[in-house]
Amino acid sequence: MNALLRPVNIGSLCLSNRIAMAPVTRARVGSDGVPTALTAQYYRQRASAGLIITEATNVSPMSSAFENAPGLYHSDQAAGWREVASAVHEAGGKLFVQLWHSGRVSSYSLLDGAAPLSPSGINEDLGLLQVYGALRNGYYTRIAASPSRAMDVQEIYQAIEEFRTAARNAVLAGIDGVEIHAANGYLPQQFLSSHVNRRGDEFGGSLENRARFLRLVIEAVLKELSAQQIGVRLSPFALYNNAIDGDTHRTYTYVAQMLNEYGVGYVHAADTNAWGGIKDMPQILDIVRPNFHGMLVANGGLTFEDAEKLIASGRADVVAFGRQYIANPDLVMRVAQGGPFNEPDPSTFYGGDHVGYTDYPSLS
Incomplete structure (x- = not known):
């Protein structure tokens, strides 16, 4: 696995290897969205990754597809993330926080009775939306999505500003960078989608208009951070x-x-359909690689052998692993020596305490 273990730079940030920790929602903070000491321990354990990309982190109280996910929209949350960043940096790691607005993918029960926000209030497909909550008995399960309402223009600009505020809080927390979550059917991708976005104003209709939300989010975040x-x-x-x-x-x-x-630092190309056995990575790379000349991070349904080939061929520069990192905090060492690898326990993916979170054994 020589290619995976080579260093690489994102701008001036040197990554010690090309194995990234993918964003993996764990839903283990409280209702206040503040990362805890347990959160810091979890990420510190995985600091040998070339880059840690954190779990999806809410930029707004109106973004919540998973109950008990962290946030980055007020000072207490920023203070919690500061402890996480310090722990990762002390262990020699690099950390980007993933900024998330779930848009229409939510529920009244997670938004204090408010309707989820969306580009156009399209609600004929609520059964396809993935929303999760914690039950009183401690179990974590999928719950019903609630009908969304279309955002007015003022609310759109407010959401854009929320991304900027979260980016500013990331800087205050000492985090190395941010990843804008424009995938998995969340708000930026909802605006991009010709199916979900049926607006007739400057944020809908033409491709240029549908991409305007993401464009303005990037420009807002650029006021707080460099492109790289x-x-x-x-x-x-x-x-x-x-x-x-x-x-x-x-x-x-x-x-x-x-x-x-x-000139953003990287594009994170996620093959989400690979979760269900449909592998789209080749055609994703066929689109992105010729048109984006910066770092390309590949993720989704990839074996370590697949990853090695992608990097050796130049099709990708870094490969991110999710479930493998849940179960193997020292994944880089295990890849370097060819295993063995712990198997993840799906019953502990979401919610709970340290079990299935910080208690997976390392080789040492």
């Missing part, structure tokens, strides 16, 4: 949360070119 401190996650063919597009190749060619123009 920004990553953007895309999942062009994702069926997850149903933010599908009528012309995927055209839409994401445009998006990749736009991100290239801004």
Whole structure:
């Protein structure tokens, strides 16, 4: 696995290897969204990754697809993330926080009775939206999505400003950079989607208008961070949360070119459909690689052998692993020596305490 273990730079940030920790929602903070000492321990254990990309982190109280996910929209949350960043840096790691607005993928029960926000209030597909909550008995389970309402223009600009505020809080927390979550059917991808976005104003209709929300989010975050401190996650063919597009190749060619123009540090190409056995990574890379000339991070359904080939061929620069990192805090060492690898326990993926979170054994 020589290619995976080579160092690489994102701007001035040197990554010790090309194995990234993918964003993996764990839902283990409280209702206040403040990361805890246990959160810091979890990420510190995994600091040998070339880059840690944190779990999806809410930029707003109106963003909540998973109960007990962290936030980064007020000072207490920033203070919690400061402890996480310090722990990772003390262990020699690098950390980007993933900024998340779930948009229509939510529930009244997670938003204090408010309706979820969306580009156009499209609600005929609520059964396809993935929303999760914690039950009183301690179990964590999927719950019903609630009908969303269309955002007015003022609310759109407010959401854009919320991304900027979260980016500013990331800087205050000492985090190395941010990843804008424009994948998995969440709010930026909802605006990109010709299916979900049926607006008739400057944020809908043409491809340029549908991409305006993501463009303005990037420009807002650029007021707080350099371009090289920004990553953007895309999942062009994702069926997850149903933010599908009528012309995927055209839409994401445009998006990749736009991100290239801004010079963002990396694009995180996520093959979300690989979770269900449909592998789209080759066609995702066919779209992104020719049109984006910065670092390309690949993620989704990849074996270590797949990852080695992608990097050795130049098709990707870094490969991110999720479930493997849940179960193997010292994944880089295990890859370097060819295993053995712990198996993850799906029953402890979401919610709970240290069990299935910080108690997976390391080789040492």
